[in-house]
Amino acid sequence: MNDKAKWDPQAVQGIIASLQHKPGALLPILHGIQNALGYIPPDSVPMIADAIQQTRAEVHGVITFYHHFRLTPPGRIKLEVCRAEACQARGSRDLEFHVKEKLGIDYHQTTLDREFSLEPVYCLGNCACGPTIRVDDDIIGRITPEKFDLLVDELTTTALEIR
Amino acid sequence: MSHKIFIPRDTTTLALGGERVVTAVLKEAQARKLDIEIVRNGSRGISWLEPLIEVETATGRVAYGPVEPHDIAALFDTGFLNGNASHRLSLGDPEEIPYLKKQQRLTFARAGVIDPVSIEDYKAHGGFKGLDKSLTLTGQDIVDEVKASGLRGRGGAAFPTGIKWQTVHDCSADQKYIVCNADEGDSGTFADRLVMEADPLMLIEGMIISGLAVGATQGYIYLRSEYPVAHQVMNEAIANAYASGYLGGDIQGSGKAFNLEVRLGAAAYICGEETSLLESLEGKRGLVRFKPPLPAIEGLFGKPTVVNNVLSLAAVPFIMDKGSKAYADCGMGRSRGTLPFQLAGNLKQGGLVELAFGPTLRELIDDFGGGTESGLPMRAIQVGGPLGAYLPESQWDTPLDYEAFSAIGAVLGHGGIVVFDESVDMTEQARFSMEFCVAESCGKCTPCRIGSTRGVEVIDKIRSGNNVEANLALLDDLCETMIDGSLCAMGSMTPIPVKSAFQYFSEDIALANASSSVQAEAK
Ligand SMILES: Cc1cc2nc3c(=O)[nH]c(=O)nc-3n(C[C@H](O)[C@H](O)[C@H](O)COP(=O)(O)O)c2cc1C
Ligand code: SF4
Ligand code: FES
Numbered sequence: 001m002n003d004k005a006k007w008d009p010q011a012v013q014g015i016i017a018s019l020q021h022k023p024g025a026l027l028p029i030l031h032g033i034q035n036a037l038g039y040i041p042p043d044s045v046p047m048i049a050d051a052i053q054q055t056r057a058e059v060h061g062v063i064t065f066y067h068h069f070r071l072t073p074p075g076r077i078k079l080e081v082c083r084a085e086a087c088q089a090r091g092s093r094d095l096e097f098h099v100k101e102k103l104g105i106d107y108h109q110t111t112l113d114r115e116f117s118l119e120p121v122y123c124l125g126n127c128a129c130g131p132t133i134r135v136d137d138d139i140i141g142r143i144t145p146e147k148f149d150l151l152v153d154e155l156t157t158t159a160l161e162i163r
Numbered sequence: 164m165s166h167k168i169f170i171p172r173d174t175t176t177l178a179l180g181g182e183r184v185v186t187a188v189l190k191e192a193q194a195r196k197l198d199i200e201i202v203r204n205g206s207r208g209i210s211w212l213e214p215l216i217e218v219e220t221a222t223g224r225v226a227y228g229p230v231e232p233h234d235i236a237a238l239f240d241t242g243f244l245n246g247n248a249s250h251r252l253s254l255g256d257p258e259e260i261p262y263l264k265k266q267q268r269l270t271f272a273r274a275g276v277i278d279p280v281s282i283e284d285y286k287a288h289g290g291f292k293g294l295d296k297s298l299t300l301t302g303q304d305i306v307d308e309v310k311a312s313g314l315r316g317r318g319g320a321a322f323p324t325g326i327k328w329q330t331v332h333d334c335s336a337d338q339k340y341i342v343c344n345a346d347e348g349d350s351g352t353f354a355d356r357l358v359m360e361a362d363p364l365m366l367i368e369g370m371i372i373s374g375l376a377v378g379a380t381q382g383y384i385y386l387r388s389e390y391p392v393a394h395q396v397m398n399e400a401i402a403n404a405y406a407s408g409y410l411g412g413d414i415q416g417s418g419k420a421f422n423l424e425v426r427l428g429a430a431a432y433i434c435g436e437e438t439s440l441l442e443s444l445e446g447k448r449g450l451v452r453f454k455p456p457l458p459a460i461e462g463l464f465g466k467p468t469v470v471n472n473v474l475s476l477a478a479v480p481f482i483m484d485k486g487s488k489a490y491a492d493c494g495m496g497r498s499r500g501t502l503p504f505q506l507a508g509n510l511k512q513g514g515l516v517e518l519a520f521g522p523t524l525r526e527l528i529d530d531f532g533g534g535t536e537s538g539l540p541m542r543a544i545q546v547g548g549p550l551g552a553y554l555p556e557s558q559w560d561t562p563l564d565y566e567a568f569s570a571i572g573a574v575l576g577h578g579g580i581v582v583f584d585e586s587v588d589m590t591e592q593a594r595f596s597m598e599f600c601v602a603e604s605c606g607k608c609t610p611c612r613i614g615s616t617r618g619v620e621v622i623d624k625i626r627s628g629n630n631v632e633a634n635l636a637l638l639d640d641l642c643e644t645m646i647d648g649s650l651c652a653m654g655s656m657t658p659i660p661v662k663s664a665f666q667y668f669s670e671d672i673a674l675a676n677a678s679s680s681v682q683a684e685a686k
Contacts, residue, residue: 023464024426026446031388031427052446065448066429067602068388084350085545088595089508089583090536122432122549122599123348124389125356126178127581128210128506128513137391141178 007041020051026062030069039070067119074117075110077155079103080134083120086127091144095131098145102152115156165198166244167219171275173206173360174392175353176213180231184214187232191239199244205361205396207275208503208515209262210353211533215275217257220246226257262531267493268517269481269501270474274361280399282407285364291409293483297372298417305376306332309479311487313499318344318435318472319547319576319652321498321565327469330459331377334467339379341370342444342463342470345386345393346428346435349548351579354503355473357515359386359393362477363400367423369476371414372483373469374421382423383463385440388430397425432549432603436651437470439605450605451651472577474503493519498564508545508581509535525559528582539584543592543668547576549599550656553583553592555667574659589668590675594622596660604653610645611654617641618661628676635665635672 015032019025029048033040040063049056063069081096100106103116110117126132129141133148135155143151170176170185185201192199206213215228225246227238234252241250254260257275268274277284285291297305310325331339343366347355358366370382386394401423404410412420426444428434434443438452441463462468478500482490491499498520504527506513512533522530524544535541543553552573554561561567568575583592600615618641624634642658649655665672 024444024446027426027429027443030429058447062446062448066431068429084599085549085592085595086351086507086579086581088592089581089587093591121389121430122603123350123352124174124178125347125353125393126175126210127351127353127508127579128510129175129179129213130507132178134389139174139178139392141175 007037007043009043009047011036012041012044012047016048016051025052026054026059030063034069037073039073042071075114077115078117078119078134078136080119080121080124082122082124082126082130082132082134084123084127086123087130087132090130092131095133095143095145095148099133099148102145102149116152165200167200167202168244169202169204169217169219169224169275171206171213171215171361172203172279172392172396173213174356174390175210176206176215177392179213179229181214183232184216184230184235187235188216191235195239197239197244202278204277205274205279206357207257207263208271208357208361209260210514211510211512212254212260212262212514215254215257218244218246222246224257226254226260227252228254262512262514262516265530266517267501267519269490269493270365270477271357271361271503271515271517273365274357277362279361279363279396280403282364282403282409285362289484290364290480291368293480294368294371294409295415297375297483298415298419300375302332302376302378305372305483308487309376309482312478312482312490313487313494313497314475314478314482314490315498315565316472317474317478317502317577318437319349319574321575324471324475327459327471328373328376330457331379331467331469334460336467338381338464338466339377340463340466340468341373341377341379341382341476342441342468343370343382343384343476344435344437344440344470344472345384345390346440347387347390347473347577348432348435349577349579351507351545351581352505352548352577353507354505354515354578356390356393357503358473358477359390360396363397364404365480366397366473366477367400367404367410369479370423371409371421372479373471373476375419377467377469379467379469380420380422382421383444384423384425385428385434385444386425387428387434394425394427401425432599433605433651433653436653439651440470441468448605450607451653453650474577495519495521495562495564496566498566502563502575502578504563505577505579506532506582507579509537509541509584510582511536520564521562523560523562524554524580527563527580528559532582535582535584537584537586539586541582542585542587543583543589543664545581545583545592545660546579547574548579549596550574550652550659551576551579552659552663553589553667554663557667572659573663574656588675589664589671590622590626593661593664594619594626596657596664597622600653600657605651608648608650608654610648611650611657614641614645614648614654615657618645618657622661625672626675627679631672631676638665
């Protein structure tokens, strides 16, 4: 399991307190929590709502409006595949198919071993050198199915070394 | 003496292994006991040659690319540190690379040349001159200069920037805002990202000048979360601008104030639409607002607000430094200045090409594109992002200018050009446009929210040969409803790519039908 996924009300309260003074603080708060924990624990919604004097429904509505925010813990590695036009023109449709098959999951799902969460993304700004994927904060271009397999091997082997 | 080596830190360079090149250079230099200094510049935008590294020599800079980690030892062996040109990756003087030499770089003149976050480097290359001049002028003087330049918003709608600023200037309010739209959600566009990664201080300077012009003291850059590198570089540049007194309560001792903060979006295409962006900045769902009131009058937190694209704001330092005439002298008709065209998709030589308005699409692709990556003939070109038309070859001679494009029912938008080869199935592209609208609609209007879902279904029927004629008519109806009944361009322009795909590439319907009946038989 992802260590980050442990839900810690104290930490969340700290993040909220450090950001709530900002005008329009909700997005910065949500980013802060998700950066620290990997997701936004549903139990933190009332705490956020309290701090910025909005209803829980409003906060929940914001979280679910944006593709980036999630209410469930992600896998250890967050993988995004660009499915926008410029990458399509360079073979991303085949890549998408391959990635899903290799990981055995569809978009918005996490592998059973909780190693990978897969999300679609619409353009990473690397449109001249696609197909492009994002692995956490690393963006990788000119990905082929073969290169993707190597990458997955690399990512999963390092994981074993760390443990 | 220490050798200076430039290795970009922009997204594309990193995406192609730039960090491993840095490691290899460091390792090799250490093994050879050579004293080197690595500058992490931005990219010059010649994406297809990245990682492109440059060394400083007594006679100027020399470029090598595309460099892979395993090339490094040989590069050292052949004396690349002294600019030796014998290595096969040697490109000579970077400014003489034809791809770059043929461009007219106003906005991107410093891109890839300087260390993007260094105030000294920026100033040494003409930075802050526009601001210095602006600090001696009244707000109205600045607004007048921008008006005279003919600058039109580069975010897609092409609204005159000076007129927008005038509106905000003329409002009286206790607080005004400058909001930079750095959402760059269109596929095939990366010019905003390049500004932020290669020359972020130019954007900062443009925003400060905009603040001086309209009397705003607070700026926000609304940056999409898909750009982690730009986020990092932008924040470093802002911190340096504060440290050197260009941002804060007393800009260069002028008594004038401007504060600036980057705010991250959270992956929602619609948040590029300016009112939706403001909602998002206020911490809400990114629902599009009805206009009027215009954001210029009631914008962020209900206050007068300039919302401008990155490129619009980034053009301002040049205009204020060199004068509106120097800018307006480039271009054609009512499209003044330069536009950074972004060549993307299935091309060998994708990258950023800054030129005055006016060349035709075909000239641009022929002069710079280098043919398709796949080697297959080109078939369709989508211009202006996911809401832009797919153009067949018969339209590639259209000049790249706002009016000429609108005359053929297309849009220039943010200047993104995505090339497809003949393997493309255009009914599939049309389907994707509807699917994208399903995923990204803000949900406020029914034609956009529900119509796009119906659009996907109807296209699926057409693709599988189900009542093709009747469903094509239905699709046409649906598109008209979306055009007429949508509050913003998401819903009203999604029909543009859809209709163009069916209109100009109708032979693909039969192909899709045939392949679906083959599949059905195989089952
Ligand atoms: C659906 C939609 C998406 C948009 N996305 C962007 C964007 O990513 N960046 C941008 O600058 N403008 C975008 N725009 C245009 C903005 O609404 C607005 O016109 C622009 O930010 C104004 O700045 P400018 O005058 O400098 O172009 C979008 C508009 C629509 C309708
Ligand atoms: S057209 Fe679509 S995106 Fe635009 S306001 Fe209506 S529902 Fe929202
Ligand atoms: S379309 Fe994939 S990175 Fe832009």
